[in-house]
Structures are given as structure tokens and as C-alpha cells.
Amino acid sequence: QQQVKQSPQSLIVQKGGISIINCAYENTAFDYFPWYQQFPGKGPALLIAIRPDVSEKKEGRFTISFNKSAKQFSLHIMDSQPGDSATYFCAASEWTGGFKTIFGAGTRLFVKA
Amino acid sequence: KAGVTQTPRYLIKTRGQQVTLSCSPISGHRSVSWYQQTPGQGLQFLFEYFSETQRNKGNFPGRFSGRQFSNSRSEMNVSTLELGDSALYLCASSTGVTDTQYFGPGTRLTVL
Numbered sequence: 001q002q003q004v005k006q007s008p009q010s011l012i013v014q015k016g017g018i019s020i021i022n023c024a025y026e027n028t029a030f031d032y033f034p035w036y037q038q039f040p041g042k043g044p045a046l047l048i049a050i051r052p053d054v055s056e057k058k059e060g061r062f063t064i065s066f067n068k069s070a071k072q073f074s075l076h077i078m079d080s081q082p083g084d085s086a087t088y089f090c091a092a093s094e095w096t097g098g099f100k101t102i103f104g105a106g107t108r109l110f111v112k113a
Numbered sequence: 114k115a116g117v118t119q120t121p122r123y124l125i126k127t128r129g130q131q132v133t134l135s136c137s138p139i140s141g142h143r144s145v146s147w148y149q150q151t152p153g154q155g156l157q158f159l160f161e162y163f164s165e166t167q168r169n170k171g172n173f174p175g176r177f178s179g180r181q182f183s184n185s186r187s188e189m190n191v192s193t194l195e196l197g198d199s200a201l202y203l204c205a206s207s208t209g210v211t212d213t214q215y216f217g218p219g220t221r222l223t224v225l
Contacts (some may be wrong), residue, residue: 032212043203043216073175089156098168099144099212103156107169 004092006104012061013111021107023090026071030092030102034073035064038087038106047088048075080111115140117206117217125223131192134220138185138206144168145187146214147179150201162187163209191222199224 002109010056013019021050036044050057050064063076118137126132138145147159158171162181181187191198201221205214
């Protein structure tokens with residue numbers, strides 16, 4: 001019940017295309033859903049996050065879509081660029097007397113120039 | 114504001130030794146969480162400290178421990194190192210009031 005399932009494991013997209021990464025969860029106590037971007041040799045960087053009271057959040061080229069009833073959320077990267085090539089992690093967080101964040105397995109995105 | 118800093122960045126130890134990693138959170142942040150990142154298991158939650166108290170912990174053996182000081186800096190200790198402890202250890206800081214976390218660059222631990 002604590003898992004966050006992320007797909008696909010890897011993704012190749014043409015420059016200018018749309019990259020879509022999906023995540024699913026079981027635990028309905030999760031109430032914060034962030035996405036992180038990680039480049040080799042670096043720590044994950046917070047990209048965008050959403051709470052379950054909204055169905056969509058957009059920041060620049062990055063959009064989170066959230067489906068509470070299906071317990072799924074996804075990241076859309078519009079106009080994908082070679083500089084977006086990185087590993088992306090979805091995560092889900094809950095309060096259990098302290099914050100506990102569970103991460104998906106990650107998606108390696110490669111944007112072809 | 115300065116970001117999260119972790120020291121050292123790289124460590125090589127041998128089996129059976131112990132190691133201490135350090136994390137300085139963003140100024141004003143009172144919560145520090147630690148994660149282990151490996152290619153096989155991904156990012157796994159170790160524990161969270163807030164105002165010098167452990168508030169939450171993941172499913173790791175007692176060899177993994179931590180503490181937080183009054184200035185919010187945190188240390189993580191791993192005793193009796195095993196080969197499988199080789200990983201990138203990440204700390205993340207937050208205000209502790211919200212769950213928005215900011216990660217440091219990590220400490221790469223290699224156990225030989």
C-alpha cells in the first residue's frame with residue numbers, strides 16, 4: 001500500500017515533442033504529490049507539485065494532471081528539449097506524525113535533438 | 114539563500130567500519146530527512162528529524178541512525194558497514210510545517 005508505481009522506466013522523445021510520465025498509488029492518505037528531476041551526479045530537484053484538491057497544475061512547460069478517483073497522476077513536459085534529458089521521479093507524501101515521502105522508481109528521459 | 118549542503122561528497126570505507134555523514138539544511142528549515150538511493154531500490158526513506166527529534170522512520174536496520182542538533186544540522190551514522198550499504202545518501206530539508214523538500218547533492222558512499 002506504500003508503493004508508488006511509475007511508468008515507463010525509460011522514454012525517448014523527439015525535440016519539441018511531449019513527454020508523458022505516469023504514476024499510480026494505493027494509499028489514500030497521501031496528500032502531496034511532487035515531481036523531481038535528477039541529473040547525473042546531482043541531488044533531485046523539485047520540479048512541480050500538486051495536492052489532491054486540484055486536478056491540474058501548470059508551471060511553464062511542465063504540467064501535472066491528477067486523477068483522485070483513479071489514484072493516478074502524470075507529468076507532461078511540453079516542447080521537450082535536449083536539456084530536459086534526466087531522470088524524473090514522482091513521489092507521494094503523507095503525515096504520520098511526521099512527513100514520509102515515497103518515491104517512484106524513476107523514468108530516464110532522453111530527448112533527441 | 115544557500116541550498117542544502119552535505120559533507121563529505123565522497124567516501125570509501127571497508128566492511129565492518131562505521132561512517133558519519135553530515136547535512137546542513139537551508140537556513141530557517143527545521144526538518145531534515147535522509148534517503149538512500151541505489152540503482153536497484155531507488156530512493157528509500159530512512160528517517161526524518163524535526164527540532165532535534167526523530168519524527169518518522171523507514172524500514173532500515175538499527176545500524177542506520179541519525180541525530181539533529183539545535184542549529185538543525187543533522188548527522189547520519191551507519192555502523193558495521195556492509196557491501197550493500199554502497200549508495201548515494203541524500204538529505205532533504207523542509208520547514209517541517211509543509212512537506213516541500215529540497216535535496217542536497219548527496220554523499221556517495223562506497224563500501225569495499
